[in-house]
Amino acid sequence: MSEVMERPMTATANATPLVTLRDLSVRFVSRDATMHAVNGVDLDLAAGEVLCILGESGSGKSVTLRALMKLLPKTARVTGRIEVAGRDVQAMSERQLQDFRGSDVAMIFQEPMTALDPVFTIGQQIAETVVRHEGVSRAAGMARALELLELVQIPSAKRRLAAFPHELSGGLRQRAMIAVALACKPKLLLADEPTTALDATVQIQVLLLLRKLQEQLGMGVIFVTHDLGVAGEIADRVAVMYAGRVVEEGPVAAMMRGPLHPYPRGLLGATVHGGMRGQRLTTIPGAPPSLEMLPTACSFAPRCAEAELACLAGVPAPRSPVPGRSARCIKVAAG
Amino acid sequence: MAGTALAPAWGMSASPGTSPALDRGGPAQPLLLLSGLKKHFPIRSGLFGATVATVRAVDGVSFAVRKGETLGIVGESGCGKSTTARLLMRLMEPDAGSMVFDGEGVGQNAQTGGITLKEYRRQVQMVFQDSYASLNPRLPIEESIAFAPKVHGVSASEARGRAHEILAAVGLAPASFARRYPHELSGGQRQRVNIARALALQPRLILLDEPVSALDKSVEAQVLNLLVDLKAKFGLTYVFISHDLNVVQYISDRVLVMYLGQVVEQGPVEAIYDRPAHPYTRALLASRPSMDPGMRRTEPPLTGDPPNPINPPSGCRFRTRCPFAEGICAEREPVHSALGGGHEAACHMAEPGSGHSQAGRLAA
Numbered sequence: 004m005s006e007v008m009e010r011p012m013t014a015t016a017n018a019t020p021l022v023t024l025r026d027l028s029v030r031f032v033s034r035d036a037t038m039h040a041v042n043g044v045d046l047d048l049a050a051g052e053v054l055c056i057l058g059e060s061g062s063g064k065s066v067t068l069r070a071l072m073k074l075l076p077k078t079a080r081v082t083g084r085i086e087v088a089g090r091d092v093q094a095m096s097e098r099q100l101q102d103f104r105g106s107d108v109a110m111i112f113q114e115p116m117t118a119l120d121p122v123f124t125i126g127q128q129i130a131e132t133v134v135r136h137e138g139v140s141r142a143a144g145m146a147r148a149l150e151l152l153e154l155v156q157i158p159s160a161k162r163r164l165a166a167f168p169h170e171l172s173g174g175l176r177q178r179a180m181i182a183v184a185l186a187c188k189p190k191l192l193l194a195d196e197p198t199t200a201l202d203a204t205v206q207i208q209v210l211l212l213l214r215k216l217q218e219q220l221g222m223g224v225i226f227v228t229h230d231l232g233v234a235g236e237i238a239d240r241v242a243v244m245y246a247g248r249v250v251e252e253g254p255v256a257a258m259m260r261g262p263l264h265p266y267p268r269g270l271l272g273a274t275v276h277g278g279m280r281g282q283r284l285t286t287i288p289g290a291p292p293s294l295e296m297l298p299t300a301c302s303f304a305p306r307c308a309e310a311e312l313a314c315l316a317g318v319p320a321p322r323s324p325v326p327g328r329s330a331r332c333i334k335v336a337a338g
Numbered sequence: 339m340a341g342t343a344l345a346p347a348w349g350m351s352a353s354p355g356t357s358p359a360l361d362r363g364g365p366a367q368p369l370l371l372l373s374g375l376k377k378h379f380p381i382r383s384g385l386f387g388a389t390v391a392t393v394r395a396v397d398g399v400s401f402a403v404r405k406g407e408t409l410g411i412v413g414e415s416g417c418g419k420s421t422t423a424r425l426l427m428r429l430m431e432p433d434a435g436s437m438v439f440d441g442e443g444v445g446q447n448a449q450t451g452g453i454t455l456k457e458y459r460r461q462v463q464m465v466f467q468d469s470y471a472s473l474n475p476r477l478p479i480e481e482s483i484a485f486a487p488k489v490h491g492v493s494a495s496e497a498r499g500r501a502h503e504i505l506a507a508v509g510l511a512p513a514s515f516a517r518r519y520p521h522e523l524s525g526g527q528r529q530r531v532n533i534a535r536a537l538a539l540q541p542r543l544i545l546l547d548e549p550v551s552a553l554d555k556s557v558e559a560q561v562l563n564l565l566v567d568l569k570a571k572f573g574l575t576y577v578f579i580s581h582d583l584n585v586v587q588y589i590s591d592r593v594l595v596m597y598l599g600q601v602v603e604q605g606p607v608e609a610i611y612d613r614p615a616h617p618y619t620r621a622l623l624a625s626r627p628s629m630d631p632g633m634r635r636t637e638p639p640l641t642g643d644p645p646n647p648i649n650p651p652s653g654c655r656f657r658t659r660c661p662f663a664e665g666i667c668a669e670r671e672p673v674h675s676a677l678g679g680g681h682e683a684a685c686h687m688a689e690p691g692s693g694h695s696q697a698g699r700l701a702a
Contacts, residue, residue, distance in 0.1 A: 059554035060525075158642075172643035173415070202414035203581065203625040208638040210627065229554065232627030236634060256631045273559035275584045276629060280607070284563050284588075287556035290524045 019089065021191055021223040022048035022071065027083035029066050029075065029247075039297045040066045042247035043083075043318075050190065053217060053224045055238035055255070057231065057267075061291055063247040064227045068193050071225070072108055073100055088190050106136045109184035110193040113200055115176040119168040125152070125179045126164030132186040151182040156212060174205035178212070185216065192217070194226045198233060210236050231274050235259055243267045246292055246302035248318075253328035263330035266303045301331070309334060359461050359542055361405070363441035368402035369543055369575050370426070370462075375399045375435035377421050381648070391648050395421040397599035399435075403543065408569070408576040410590030410607070412583060412622070414644050418599040419579050423547045426577065427464050428455055440542075460490060463536035467548035469528035473520040479531045480505070480516040483538050490539065497538075504534045507571070508564060526557035530564065537572065545577045550585060562589060583626055587611050592680070595619045598647050598655040601674075605681030615683035618656045654686065666693040 029041040041063040048054050058064040069075050070085060073092050085092040088107050095103060112118045120128055129151055130144030139147075145164070152160035155178040168176055177197060184192060194213070198206040214237055217224050228234055234241055238255040243266065251264040262268045272285035289306045292298065301307070304314040313333055321329040322337045377396040380389040396418040403409050413419045424430050426437075428444065437444040439461070443452040453461075466472040473482055483504060484497035492500070502512035508530040520528055529549060536544050546565070550558040562585065569576060580586050586593060586607075593610040595603040595618065603616040614620045624639035640659055645651065654672050657663040666686055675688040682688075690698030 059556065174643040202644065203583065203622055204414060204638070204640040205643055207625040207627065207635075208641065211636065211638050230627070231555070232629050235629040235631050236627045238631070259629055259631065270555055271629075273556045274629075275559070275562065275582075275588045277584065277587060277611070279588050283566075284559040286559040286563060288560075290526065290557070 019050075020047045021050045021052075021088060022046065022225070023084065023086040024067070024071075025084040027067065027070060027085060028081070029063070029070055030080045031078050032080055033078060036295050039294045040079075040247055041070070042297060044244075044247075044249055045321075046242060046249065046252075048191070048223050048225060050223050051217075051221045053214070053226060053237055053239045055234040055241045056225060056227045056244055057229070057234050057241055057270075058227075058244035059229055059291060061246075061294065062244040064244050065195055067244070068110075068195055068225060068227050071191075071193060072104055072110055074110075102136070105132055105189070106187040107189055108191045108193060109187070109189040110195065111177075111180050111184045111197045113196040115173075115180040116168060118180050119176065119183070121168055124165050124167055125171070125182075128179075129183050129186050132183060136187045147186065148182070151186060152179070154185070154216070155179070155182045157182070173201055174208060177201060177205075177209055181209075181213070181216070185220070188220060189222065191223045191225070194224060196228055197226075199228070199230070206233075207236075213237065231259070231271065232276075243270075246298060247294060248298075248302065248331060249321075250303065250332070251328075251330040252321075257325075257328060263324065263328060263335050264303075264332045265307045265309055265334075269306075301333075359540075361440070365405055367405070367441050368438075369405045369440055370403040370577075371438040372402070372426070373400040373436055373438075375422070375425055375437075376433045377418075377425055377430065378433055393648050394599050394650060395647060396425060396432075397650075399596075399599070399601055401594055401601060401604060403575060403577055404592075406573065406575055407591040408578055408589055410586035410593040411577065411579045411596060412581065412586050412593065413596035414581065414622075416598065416644050416647050417596040418647070419596050420547060421599075422596070423464070423545055423577075423579055426545055427462060428458065460539045461541050462543045462545065463539060463541040464545040464547065465529070465532050465536050465549045467551050469525055469532055469552065470520060472532055473528060473535075475520055478517045478519055479523070479534075480512070482520075482531065483535045486535070486539050501534070501538065504537050505531075507537070507568065508534045510534070524557075525553055526560060529553060529561055533561075533564070533568070537568065540572075541574070543575045543577065545579070547579045548581070549578075551580065551582065558585070565589065583623060595622065598644065598650050600655060601684065602656065603681075603683040603685075605677070606679060609677075609679060609681040613681075615677055615681070615688050616656075616685045617660050617662055617687075619683075621659075654684075662687060662694075662696065664694055 024044055024046040027041055027044040031038040031040055044067055056064040056067065070081055071087060075081060126145055126148045129148035130141060133139060133144040133147045134141060148164055149160055152163055157163050157175055157178050171179060198209050201209060226237055234255060241255050241258050242249045242252045245266050251262060251267050262271060269287040273287060287306050292302055300315040300317060301319050304310040319331045319333050321331050322335045323329040324336045375396055376398055379393040379395055381391040381393065383390045399422060411419050425432050439453055439458055444458050445455050480498060480501045483501035487497040487500060488494060502516060505512045505515060510527060510530055550561050553561060568574065578589055590607050593607050594601055597618050603619045614623055621639040642659055645658055651658050653669050654667040657667040672684045672686045673689060674682045674684045676682050677688060686692040686694035687696045
């Protein structure tokens with residue numbers, strides 16, 4: 004699969020990207036089956052850039068995110084090159100990882116209730132992170148915790164320092180988790196569907212907060228979501244994943260206006276938005292493929308209306324019709 | 339409307355007890371009329387279980403479901419939409435209020451001119467959000483679908499035959515799917531099975547509680563198209579509960595907006611989405627993420643989370659988050675003011691002479 008190794012053309016020709024992924028593959032091996040969750044992902048993220056990984060369940064988006072922090076379970080076989088802030092993540096020891104996680108890279112999750120420790124107060128959890136990574140005193144850690152709660156716009160922050168996670172509402176809990184993640188000013192923030200479980204009026208508050216913090220702190224953010232609207236609100240660039248591969252990548256505005264690959268095109272058509280009343284929704288027939296076999300052709304071909312025999316000949320290499328955009332489809336003109 | 343066309347559309351052999359129910363009250367009679375529905379949950383604490391507080395989950399909800407329409411119910415968590423659904427199915431008894439199904443009181447006996455709960459539940463069926471948890475993992479799907487008709491006295495072979503017909507109607511070929519177990523299906527296929535099971539008793543009203551929320555977008559569109567088709571084919575009436583405002587706009591004829599256990603606004607879908615009157619509805623609609631990166635905002639429409647339904651604010655329950663709140667809003671609960679064309683909102687600004695400085699500005 005030499006064509007898979009080709010570097011995609013990316014918009015940000017930054018000299019030192021914050022994140023470099025080359026041919027990342029993740030397999031989960033068990034006694035009965037091997038799941039090919041991620042099959043050759045190349046991605047770059049510049050410092051201070053927001054990249055959304057968009058995909059449906061099973062597309063490999065969350066697995067890719069966890070690989071960046073080496074958070075995958077022991078059953079995962081990870082190959083390929085993962086570089087974050089110039090360091091090789093795969094080669095790090097457990098001890099190096101402990102320093103790396105939190106200070107260089109931090110992650111926020113969909114469910115703050117499981118990510119926060121229920122028996123410690125919010126203040127203690129933030130202070131612990133600061134004390135562990137920066138070696139400051141407990142009191143200095145608490146002072147930083149208060150600053151952080153104010154940074155994430157938690158009202159009456161001083162009182163909330165002594166609150167336990169269960170005493171906060173869903174939106175405040177999510178803000179508290181963001182505060183823990185930002186405690187040591189990470190260069191890269193990984194976000195795994197952090198607004199999916201929130202109510203509509205709270206989701207937009209958290210999205211706007213994240214974007215503001217990202218600009219203020221100059222962080223790079225990789226944001227995993229299945230929601231096109233969320234990507235539209237927060238992303239600079241979008242990478243669409245399907246069956247463990249990035250099928251399209253490019254600036255968010257261009258992708259929303261006219262996707263190159265038939266899969267994101269179908270996804271946009273199938274997403275209900277205002278003004279579609281009375282129209283029949285266009286759908287993508289069928290369901291995503293099983294990942295028990297490594298795909299040897301275009302994974303989307305069985306569901307694609309434009310598929311032809313040539314689509315089954317091999318995995319399509321990324322083609323780039325305009326600089327900064329690329330798609331894995333043989334129907335896309337090469338640049 | 340659809341009621342009288344129901345029987346031929348089903349195209350199945352009718353047997354006593356499970357034949358499609360015919361329209362009784364005529365097209366003008368609402369299929370379901372709820373008035374003053376209340377459900378409060380006591381919070382007990384201490385040695386003797388004294389009631390220390392009350393969750394006012396549903397607090398005086400009244401609305402009508404017209405024959406052949408799709409009524410969408412939207413709201414955030416804690417607004418009481420799921421409790422309303424359970425009350426509507428009579429999975430729990432309301433503390434107060436009445437329910438009238440096609441002109442007959444629900445839960446009364448036949449002598450007093452009502453409809454029994456058993457008969458009511460045959461005519462009103464429900465589809466849940468979690469497609470896996472709502473199917474029995476040990477039953478092949480045809481058995482799950484045939485179960486309810488058998489309970490209602492249909493013979494086993496006839497029930498199975500009917501299950502196959504319905505499976506075909508929801509787009510699952512019986513020959514390859516009938517003997518499968520729920521774990522052998524994808525999420526979208528399982529939700530089709532749940533819809534098929536709801537159809538098995540030939541109901542008139544189907545209550546859909548977040549039926550597509552757990553599905554991927556490409557599958558969501560398939561299921562929404564199916565729901566539209568089935569409604570036309572079988573002359574159904576839907577109550578569609580969702581937090582997804584775009585989906586509700588797509589599928590509903592009328593929309594009901596709930597906040598902290600009460601209905602704050604209701605009306606035809608165009609009125610609610612084009613001319614929202616209640617400040618909460620406006621904020622909710624403005625909170626939808628836009629797919630256009632050129633339309634990004636910098637300020638959220640609302641701050642804070644929805645308050646706890648244990649001790650709701652006095653007067654108007656939205657006043658703690660409302661940018662237009664004034665003294666009157668804390669003193670008096672707003673009434674539902676008509677805005678024309680069946681559109682109504684519970685806001686002092688919509689009621690002329692309410693004492694709010696902007697009163698009557700929205701009135702019809």
